[in-house]
Every structure is written in C-alpha cells, then in structure tokens.
Amino acid sequence: MSKILIIEDDPLMRRMYQKIFTFEKYSVVMAANGEDGLVKVKSQKPNLILLDIMMPKMNGLQVLAKLKSDPDTKKIPVIVLTNLAGKQDAETAMAKGAVKYIIKSEHDPKAVAKMVKQILAGYTRDKVPASK
Amino acid sequence: MEQKGKKPKSLLLQLSMMVIFTCTLVLGGFGIYEYLTESKELEKDLEESVVMAADRLAIGLRTPLYSFYESGIKDVVLAEMSNPVVMNIIVREPWGSKLEYVYSRSEVGGEVMTVEKFETKLDYLKASQKIIQDGEDLGEVEILMSKEQIKTHLRKLIFTIFIQILVVDGILVTLFLLLLFSRVIQPITHFKNTAKEITKGDLEQTVKIKSKDEIGELAQVFNEMVSKLKNSYGQLEIQVKEKTSELQQRLGQLSNTKIAMMNLLDDAKELEGDLKKEKEGVEKKVEDRTKELRQEQAKLTSSIENLPVGFMMINLKMELVVFNVAAGTILGKVEEKNLVAELSKILGKKVDLNDYVHGCGVGKKRLMIDNLNQGTRILRVLLSPILVGEEEKACIGVVVLIEDVTELKVLERSRDEFFSIASHELRTPLTAIRGNADMIIDHYSDQLTNPELKEMVDDIYESSVRLIDIVNDFLNVGRLEQGRLEFKLESFNIMELVDQAVKQYQVTGSRRKLYLNLEKPKVKLPLVYADKDKVRQVLINLIGNSIKFTEKGGVSVSFAMEGNLVKVLVSDTGRGISIENQKLLFHKFQQAGSSLHTRDATKGTGLGLYINKLLLEGMGGKIGLVKSEVDKGSIFAFTLPTVG
Numbered sequence: 162m163s164k165i166l167i168i169e170d171d172p173l174m175r176r177m178y179q180k181i182f183t184f185e186k187y188s189v190v191m192a193a194n195g196e197d198g199l200v201k202v203k204s205q206k207p208n209l210i211l212l213d214i215m216m217p218k219m220n221g222l223q224v225l226a227k228l229k230s231d232p233d234t235k236k237i238p239v240i241v242l243t244n245l246a247g248k249q250d251a252e253t254a255m256a257k258g259a260v261k262y263i264i265k266s267e268h269d270p271k272a273v274a275k276m277v278k279q280i281l282a283g284y285t286r287d288k289v290p291a292s293k
Numbered sequence: 294m295e296q297k298g299k300k301p302k303s304l305l306l307q308l309s310m311m312v313i314f315t316c317t318l319v320l321g322g323f324g325i326y327e328y329l330t331e332s333k334e335l336e337k338d339l340e341e342s343v344v345m346a347a348d349r350l351a352i353g354l355r356t357p358l359y360s361f362y363e364s365g366i367k368d369v370v371l372a373e374m375s376n377p378v379v380m381n382i383i384v385r386e387p388w389g390s391k392l393e394y395v396y397s398r399s400e401v402g403g404e405v406m407t408v409e410k411f412e413t414k415l416d417y418l419k420a421s422q423k424i425i426q427d428g429e430d431l432g433e434v435e436i437l438m439s440k441e442q443i444k445t446h447l448r449k450l451i452f453t454i455f456i457q458i459l460v461v462d463g464i465l466v467t468l469f470l471l472l473l474f475s476r477v478i479q480p481i482t483h484f485k486n487t488a489k490e491i492t493k494g495d496l497e498q499t500v501k502i503k504s505k506d507e508i509g510e511l512a513q514v515f516n517e518m519v520s521k522l523k524n525s526y527g528q529l530e531i532q533v534k535e536k537t538s539e540l541q542q543r544l545g546q547l548s549n550t551k552i553a554m555m556n557l558l559d560d561a562k563e564l565e566g567d568l569k570k571e572k573e574g575v576e577k578k579v580e581d582r583t584k585e586l587r588q589e590q591a592k593l594t595s596s597i598e599n600l601p602v603g604f605m606m607i608n609l610k611m612e613l614v615v616f617n618v619a620a621g622t623i624l625g626k627v628e629e630k631n632l633v634a635e636l637s638k639i640l641g642k643k644v645d646l647n648d649y650v651h652g653c654g655v656g657k658k659r660l661m662i663d664n665l666n667q668g669t670r671i672l673r674v675l676l677s678p679i680l681v682g683e684e685e686k687a688c689i690g691v692v693v694l695i696e697d698v699t700e701l702k703v704l705e706r707s708r709d710e711f712f713s714i715a716s717h718e719l720r721t722p723l724t725a726i727r728g729n730a731d732m733i734i735d736h737y738s739d740q741l742t743n744p745e746l747k748e749m750v751d752d753i754y755e756s757s758v759r760l761i762d763i764v765n766d767f768l769n770v771g772r773l774e775q776g777r778l779e780f781k782l783e784s785f786n787i788m789e790l791v792d793q794a795v796k797q798y799q800v801t802g803s804r805r806k807l808y809l810n811l812e813k814p815k816v817k818l819p820l821v822y823a824d825k826d827k828v829r830q831v832l833i834n835l836i837g838n839s840i841k842f843t844e845k846g847g848v849s850v851s852f853a854m855e856g857n858l859v860k861v862l863v864s865d866t867g868r869g870i871s872i873e874n875q876k877l878l879f880h881k882f883q884q885a886g887s888s889l890h891t892r893d894a895t896k897g898t899g900l901g902l903y904i905n906k907l908l909l910e911g912m913g914g915k916i917g918l919v920k921s922e923v924d925k926g927s928i929f930a931f932t933l934p935t936v937g
Binding site for chain 2: 171173174177180181184244265266269270271
C-alpha cells in the first residue's frame with residue numbers, strides 16, 4: 162500500500178485530498194506546514210508527496226529544496242499543488258525536481274487521484290524515479 | 294568786348310593812344326639824339342673858345358704887362374669880357390709875386406669889377422695860358438667861361454623838340470582817326486544798327502556796304518546769314534502756327550476730358566460715400582468677429598489653463614510656445630524655462646523628445662508614453678504633432694499632454710489585485726465544495742436514499758461548478774483585456790477537436806432530449822493554427838449557449854471554408870435573438886435581451902461571447918452571428934487561420 166504525504170496548510174483542501182486518497186485505498190499522512198512536512202517525510206518515508214506552495218513558516222519551494230538536497234528524500238516524487246496565481250512558482254518547482262504540478266481548482270479530487278496513480282505506476286515500473 | 298567790372302573802352306580811344314604812344318616814342322628818340330649831339334658840339338665850341346680866348350689874352354697882355362701898364366691890362370681884359378660868356382679873368386705876375394689882377398663879372402647885371410677873390414655858383418669852363426715875351430715869363434692868365442649860355446640854348450632845344458612831337462602826334466592821330474572812322478567805325482556802326490533792327494524783328498534790313506575790303510566781305514556774309522535766317526524764321530513760323538493749331542485742338546480735347554473727369558469724380562465721390570458706408574459695415578463686422586474671436590481665445594486659454602492635465606506646445610526650435618500651470622505642477626514645480634528640459638529628462642530613453650520634435654512626430658504619429666516615473670509619482674505623456682495645411686503636410690510643432698496617473702495606477706492595481714485575490718480566494722473554498730459534493734455523489738450515493746437529499750447534494754455540486762465558471766470568466770476577461778493570457782499556438786485538426794467537445798456534451802447535455810449533431814465536412818479540412826484549449830473553450834461556450842436557449846430540436850456543428858480560414862458554425866433551433874438585441878452581442882456583460890434585473894440568472898455572467906471574441910481575436914480569428922430569427926433559432930460562427 163502506497164503512502165502519501167499531504168503537506169497543505171488549508172484544512173479544507175487537506176481533508177478533501179485525505180478523503181479521496183483514503184477512498185482510493187492509500188495510506189495518508191498529513192502535515193499542516195513545511196517544517197512539519199519535513200519531519201513527517203523523515204519519520205513516515207512516504208512513496209509520494211503532495212506539496213502546497215503557498216504556506217506560512219516555510220513555503221513549498223523551500224521544502225522542495227530541502228527534500229532534493231537530502232539523499233534520503235531526494236528520490237521521493239513530489240507533486241506540487243498550487244492555485245492559479247502560483248503557476249509561475251509551480252514551474253520553478255518543476256525545474257527544481259517536482260514531477261508534476263496541479264492547479265487545485267482545475268481538477269476534481271478524482272482527477273488528482275488518477276494523476277497520482279499514474280505517477281506511482283510509472284515509478285514502480287521503472288524503479289528509478291525520474292527526478293528530472 | 295565787354296569785360297566784367299570794367300567800363301568798355303572805346304576802340305577809337307585805344308587805337309589813338311597806341312598811335313600817340315608810338316609817335317612819341319619815335320620822335321622822342323630822335324629828339325634825345327639831337328639834344329645829345331647839340332650839347333656835345335656846344336661844349337666843344339665853348340672849350341675851343343675858352344682856349345682861344347686864353348691865347349688871345351696871353352698875346353694881348355704881353356705889352357701891358359711888360360711895361361706894367363695897368364690900364365692897358367684892363368683894356369685887354371675888358372675887351373675880352375665883352376663876350377658875355379666870360380665870367381672871370383685872372384692875371385698873375387710871375388715869380389711867385391702876389392700880384393694878381395682878378396676881374397669878375399657880377400652874376401646879376403653883368404657888371405665887370407676887380408675883386409680880390411671871386412666866388413661863383415655857376416658851372417664854368419676854365420683855361421690858362423703863360424704870357425711869354427721874347428722868352429721872358431711875364432706871368433699867367435686864367436679865364437673862366439660860364440656854361441649858362443649852353444644850358445639856356447639846350448633848354449630851348451628841348452622845348453622845340455617837344456613842340457615838334459606834339460604837332461606831329463596831333464597830325465598823325467587826326468589822320469588815323471579820320472581813316473578809322475570812315476573805314477571801320479562807320480561800317481561797324483552801320484552793322485550794329487542793322488543788327489539791332491534785325492533783333493527787333495525786321496528781317497528785311499540789309500547791310501549797305503559795297504567796299505571790297507574785309508568789311509565788305511563781312512557785309513556780304515552777314516547779308517547772306519540774314520537772308521537764311523529770314524527763310525528759317527519763315528519756316529519756323531509756319532511750324533509754330535501748325536503746332537499752335539494742334540495745341541489748340543489738344544486743349545479743346547483736354548477741356549472735354551477735364552469735364553468728363555469732373556463728372557467721373559463726382560461719381561467717384563458718390564461711390565466713395567457708398568464704399569465708406571460699406572467699409573464701416575465691414576469694420577463693424579470685423580470688430581464683432583474680433584470680439585468673438587477674443588472671447589473664443591479667452592475661453593480656449595482658460596480651458597487650457599484650467600485643464601487638470603499638463604499642457605505644453607513646443608515649436609520646431611524646441612521652444613515652449615504655450616503651457617499651463619498644471620504642466621509646471623505635474624512636472625514638479627518646474628520653472629517655465631526648464632519645462633522642456635524637464636520633460637525631456639522624464640521621457641528619458643523611452644522617447645528622445647528632440648528627435649520626436651525634429652522628426653515632427655516621426656511619421657507624424659501620436660505617441661503615448663505610460664508609466665513614467667517622476668519621483669514617487671507616475672506620469673503619462675501624450676505627444677502629438679501639430680499638422681496644418683492641405684492634407685496636413687506641414688508640421689509646426691508638438692502638443693504635449695502630461696497626466697499624473699499615480700492614483701489611476703494605484704486604483705488599477707487595487708482593482709486587479711482585488712479581482713485576483715477575490716477570484717483565488719473564492720476558488721479554493723469552491724473547489725472544496727465541488728470536490729466534496731462530487732465525492733459524496735460518487736462514494737455515498739447508496740446512502741442518499743432520500744431523493745430530496747440527493748437533489749440538494751446535486752444542487753450544491755451544480756452551484757459550485759457554476760460559481761467556478763463565473764470566477765473563471767472574470768479572471769479570463771481580466772487577463773484577456775490586459776493581454777496577460779498566453780496563447781500556445783499549434784497546428785491541429787479542428788474536426789477532431791469538435792468531435793471531442795460534442796461527445797463531452799452528449800454526456801452532460803442530454804437531459805432535455807436535445808440532439809447534438811456534428812455534420813462532417815464534404816472536403817478534407819486543412820489543419821488550423823490556434824490554441825487548442827482556447828478553441829475548445831470557445832466551442833464549449835457556443836454549444837453550451839445553444840443548448841441553454843433551446844427547448845426542443847437541437848444543436849448542430851458544421852464546417853465551411855472562407856478563403857484561407859476554416860469556419861465553424863454552431864446552429865440551434867432555439868428561441869433566437871431579436872434584431873435590436875443582436876447588436877448587443879459580443880459586448881461585456883451583455884446577455885441578449887436582458888437588463889440587470891430581468892436577466893436569466895441561470896444563464897451565466899454574460900461574459901461568454903465577449904470572452905470568445907477576445908480569445909478568437911487573440912488567435913487571428915473572428916466570431917459573429919450569421920443569422921438569427923426569433924423562435925426559430927440562431928447560427929453563430931467563428932473562423933480560424935489555417936497552416937501556411
């Protein structure tokens with residue numbers, strides 16, 4: 162069973178994603194901010210991380226940088242969550258090693274779950290994550 | 294002959310003087326010669342006579358002296374003294390004895406007396422002779438003779454010569470004058486008189502001299518001259534007569550002309566009066582117009598002055614011609630002379646003001662330069678060339694409008710920010726509503742046994758979807774209007790895209806039992822060059838609109854070629870759009886046939902067609918209403934560019 166870490170400060174979104182991934186039979190771990198997220202990555206060792214960019218304390222880009230600089234975590238695929246205004250940041254995140262970005266308001270939870278599934282399938286198939 | 298300031302000298306007198314002078318000179322010469330010869334001869338005679346008298350005395354006195362016979366001496370002496378020329382006779386005894394006999398004649402009366410010594414004032418000649426008797430010296434005699442007689446004689450001679458000259462002169466002059474008078478003076482006088490007569494106009498006069506000398510010739514020539522003069526004068530007179538009659542004729546004409554002129558002048562005066570009246574009228578009009586113009590100018594000036602916008606007019610020499618207070622204030626309280634320089638500085642590298650003015654607008658285009666920073670403020674400058682003359686060929690300068698758009702920019706930014714924030718902040722909770730509603734429907738439908746509850750959950754989902762669409766519309770309009778929406782142009786098959794969209798609708802839009810057809814084109818369509826997502830958006834919006842306004846029948850999509858463009862037509866059998874409402878289509882917030890209060894709330898924001906228009910324009914296409922009939926349906930169509 163794949164484990165997904167959701168790092169998202171908005172509880173509404175966090176819970177929504179938690180629900181869909183639970184429905185889809187994933188094990189879900191949640192973090193309300195970047196710092197908490199980094200701790201959970203270390204302790205929970207998720208298969209995939211959903212990372213929001215606009216967060217207080219430590220933003221998604223900083224978290225991403227930390228993840229990619231740590232050999233223990235740099236192979237974990239990261240999907241960046243953002244709103245419409247953060248498209249620029251999302252592209253920066255892609256350049257820094259995120260595998261995909263998702264504009265939250267444009268996709269139903271179902272669609273998000275589908276994307277995650279595809280990415281995990283790719284990773285399991287190739288074994289080596291293409292961190293780009 | 295006449296000499297300035299001198300009396301005319303008579304020719305006669307002059308000639309006489311000359312004759313007298315010549316005769317006197319000649320006769321005088323002779324006279325002097327005669328006088329000199331005579332005086333020499335007389336002196337010589339006197340000298341001879343005194344020597345002879347001395348000799349005589351010496352001989353005559355021998356005897357009386359020898360015998361000392363005194364009276365005998367006296368007798369001899371007196372005899373000699375009978376010659377009146379003899380003045381003194383002195384007889385001296387020899388051997389140095391003192392005995393001397395001095396006889397002297399008195400100068401007055403001529404009486405002879407014996408004197409001890411004699412004195413004389415007269416000029417005299419002297420001679421002496423020794424008295425010798427048989428070799429015995431008896432003494433000496435001295436005799437003095439006066440020259441007075443010679444002098445007297447010479448004086449007489451001079452007088453005679455003078456008289457001679459006088460007489461000869463007189464005779465010669467008389468003769469000369471007689472000759473001159475008869476031969477020269479008389480004819481000249483005659484000439485003079487005749488000339489005088491001719492001068493007076495009597496051309497019949499002639500000179501009557503027949504002599505054969507020069508005067509005669511002169512007379513002949515003179516007469517010829519006069520006769521010629523007479524002829525010329527006659528001709529002249531004829532000419533003068535002719536001229537005079539001509540002149541009289543002219544004078545007559547002139548007098549006629551003058552009368553005509555006078556008449557004309559009278560007319561002119563009348564005309565002048567009329568003109569004056571008219572001129573006064575025109576002047577009044579000009580005055581009125583000037584007043585009006587002044588008022589207009591005053592209005593214009595005060596308008597310019599009261600503009601909230603800075604106004605400057607710069608001529609081709611980069612000189613400030615007109616400006617208002619606002620110009621100085623907006624540019625930062627700049628003095629008049631520095632306004633142009635300050636403007637140039639603010640424009641900086643965006644526009645070279647100097648180049649713009651000299652190029653007179655570079656192609657004579659208006660130029661708006663936005664976002665110019667002046668300290669903490671933001672300025673907008675509008676440059677516009679002033680074109681005058683036919684076809685606006687001549688450029689006389691540049692008008693500059695300067696606007697402080699700081700507040701406008703702040704407002705714009707806040708509006709944008711509001712839209713952006715509002716939209717984003719709205720979207721997150723909406724996404725949660727939609728997502729959760731969707732999940733309830735998907736995963737808990739078995740628990741929604743109560744149909745009312747199911748309907749409520751469905752409505753929540755529908756509402757969230759519609760809200761998200763509205764928010765998206767707002768965001769899209771904002772971006773499209775600001776040109777911030779990116780178009781990812783690519784070539785693709787439009788048929789496939791339409792097919793996909795139609796299929797998507799057949800799923801969601803089939804509740805009202807409407808048909809949705811795709812009429813495949815008869816010919817193969819070329820690939821279009823556009824943004825796939827945006828075309829899909831337009832297509833879905835158009836199909837959606839058609840479905841929304843159609844109760845029965847359905848919607849069909851067809852294709853056509855229009856030149857190089859591919860045309861996509863969406864036809865429906867809906868309610869149609871009235872003609873007056875047709876012109877409201879494609880405008881912002883216009884939903885055909887609706888005001889703000891009556892608009893159909895279920896039919897969206899009214900931004901759909903407006904967004905379609907902006908999207909298609911962004912891709913080089915066009916959208917329009919092909920035709921529409923109330924209660925029968927509408928046909929919308931859009932075009933897209935093709936590859937190549």
